Amino acid sequence: MNYDLVVIGGGSAGLASAISAFDQGVKKILILEKDLYLGGILLQCIHNGFGLTKYKEELTGPEYADRYVNELKIRAIDFKVQTMVLKITPDLQVHFSNARDGYQIVQSKAIIMATGCSERTRGAINIPGDRVPGVLTAGLAQKYLNIDGYLVGKRIFILGSGDIGLIMARRMTLEGATVLGVAEIMPYSNGLSRNIVQCLQDFNIPLFLKHTVKRIIGKHHLEKIVVAEVDDHFNFVSGTEREWEVDTLMLSVGLIPSIPLIENIGVLVNPKTKGPLVDESFMTSIPGLFACGNALHVHDLVDFVSLEAEKTGLAVARYLNDSLKQDYKLLKTQAGKDLLYVLPNTVNLNNLERINFNFRVSRPLYDSYLNIIVNGKLLKKIKKAFMLPAEMESIELATSLLEEGVLEIEVADA
Structure with a gap:
């Protein structure tokens, strides 16, 4: 069977892109979702805080997903659940x-x-010690609790201050477990400020910055962990070791875009985001293959x-009706001082009147400036009170101000 568009993934990105493409005239669409229901990770995120930007009201994860699922069904877009995509090809x-x-x-x-x-x-960060039950990721613990109804432990320690870990610190506390603390190897938190306040400070859960787990100890199940301070080079500081008796170690140590399907066919990957390289239309290095959401780069908010x-769905519609310009006026983007990455990676200036650039800083910065540089010339200087690695930044520029070559965004001191 032939389709105009196949969307792989039925979470927030898949649903929004399919609906957007449909509204722009792409009618033959198929969504493929591996889980039992559409909605993706939102279905296990039963806390509130979603929808403040999109809907101007506070929703839980399932409520947010339900709005998109209803919109999808109104449009009668085809979808298949409990379906595993095995491979895609360059054609x-x-x-x-x-x-x-x-x-x-x-x-x-x-394809989107x-x-x-x-x-x-645990294997990705190489924590030494015994291989025992009781060590799991925060997202998995969230699924066990919110979907399956299992409390994974009673005495919890969390490694990493990502948002999922912070939210689970609060959730486990509300369910009667004792969360002894959160250790973060960096000198700053990797979660949103509101989650630090609402999930840790409001529940008197300590956050240990510049600390990590040195060893995992247990025989038949996790019994204790050793937490130690690290120096500026991430080496353990002798004499700072402290044992904690716990039955669960929860990991919240980062997220990585899930793109093995397209890595296998040679799509160029951004070494900083671990997602594909894309242009202003969210198209990868293979024509007709697009990426968006957390498969492209990890977002702070749904x-x-x-x-x-939604922008990706619009871009797909333009691609399918040949509205994307083929004559290239190419601008490449580059992350300068104190930036981790800038997206999109390339821009055809003939395709859009305004371009939104997303980027993330590599460390907390206060009272600084963003320099927008095109081909070595300062185009714009923007004052920023603060920028944090946990919070994605965004700027919009008119393409009339830009020219072929290289755009660099860097941080300069005030």
């Missing part, structure tokens, strides 16, 4: 399998990768995922 064939249809191959004119991201595990996905 945009999608191979998938499920219990109802068996092994299927569909041909598409465009909206596969989200995955958590870094509202930002939805807004980015």
